[in-house]
Amino acid sequence: MGKYMKSLIILYSYHHHNTEKVAKTIAPILGADIKSPEDVNPEEFQEYDLVGFGSGIYAYKHHKTLLDLADRLSQSEGKKAFLFSTSGAKIGSGMIRITSKFHDELREKLQSKGYIIVNEFNCKGFDTNSALKLIGGINRGRPNAEDLKNAETFALKLKNSQQKC
Numbered sequence: 461m462g463k464y465m466k467s468l469i470i471l472y473s474y475h476h477h478n479t480e481k482v483a484k485t486i487a488p489i490l491g492a493d494i495k496s497p498e499d500v501n502p503e504e505f506q507e508y509d510l511v512g513f514g515s516g517i518y519a520y521k522h523h524k525t526l527l528d529l530a531d532r533l534s535q536s537e538g539k540k541a542f543l544f545s546t547s548g549a550k551i552g553s554g555m556i557r558i559t560s561k562f563h564d565e566l567r568e569k570l571q572s573k574g575y576i577i578v579n580e581f582n583c584k585g586f587d588t589n590s591a592l593k594l595i596g597g598i599n600r601g602r603p604n605a606e607d608l609k610n611a612e613t614f615a616l617k618l619k620n621s622q623q624k625c
């Protein structure tokens with residue numbers, strides 16, 4: 461009989477609640493609780509088999525509250541994690557190299573705590589940051605239905621890969 465997998469999602473989403481839409485698509489598929497990085501106690505992580513970390517991308521990285529949380533985590537060799545984000549620019553689609561680096565800081569912090577990053581997800585999010593406001597923002601309506609369908613596929617793959625373990 462397979463062991464019941466317990467998942468947690470740590471979410472910080474404030475600009476247009478874009479990343480929250482992704483989290484709310486993934487969470488029911490994994491049966492995951494969603495908590496904010498400021499409210500979660502790192503000791504709670506022991507109860508979970510898989511932890512997802514998601515936020516918008518602000519100044520080329522995940523939100524500071526997630527990065528700070530990663531610093532506070534205790535060493536957990538082999539604990540499984542996944543990363544997700546929404547951003548004004550798309551990761552890894554032939555854009556300037558820096559966009560593929562959005563997840564680097566959080567990934568490296570978690571890996572240094574022994575976490576294994578099993579998969580990562582990014583999609584575009586409506587962005588009216590600073591001067592973009594003047595032109596009505598970019599990516600209006602994102603994440604859209606297709607983005608959320610991709611998030612659903614991502615979550616189903618995660619779920620299946622966990623069950624095989």
Ligand SMILES: Cc1cc2nc3c(=O)[nH]c(=O)nc-3n(C[C@H](O)[C@H](O)[C@H](O)COP(=O)(O)O)c2cc1C
Pocket residue numbers: 472473474475476477478479480515516517518519520521546547548549550584585586587588589
């Ligand atoms: C202060 C700030 C800084 C941002 N910096 C970046 C950035 O460096 N790269 C990028 O692609 N998008 C950037 N964005 C756009 C956000 O990543 C995007 O709007 C995201 O979907 C917001 O997520 P949220 O609604 O969940 O907070 C920034 C937005 C804000 C408000």
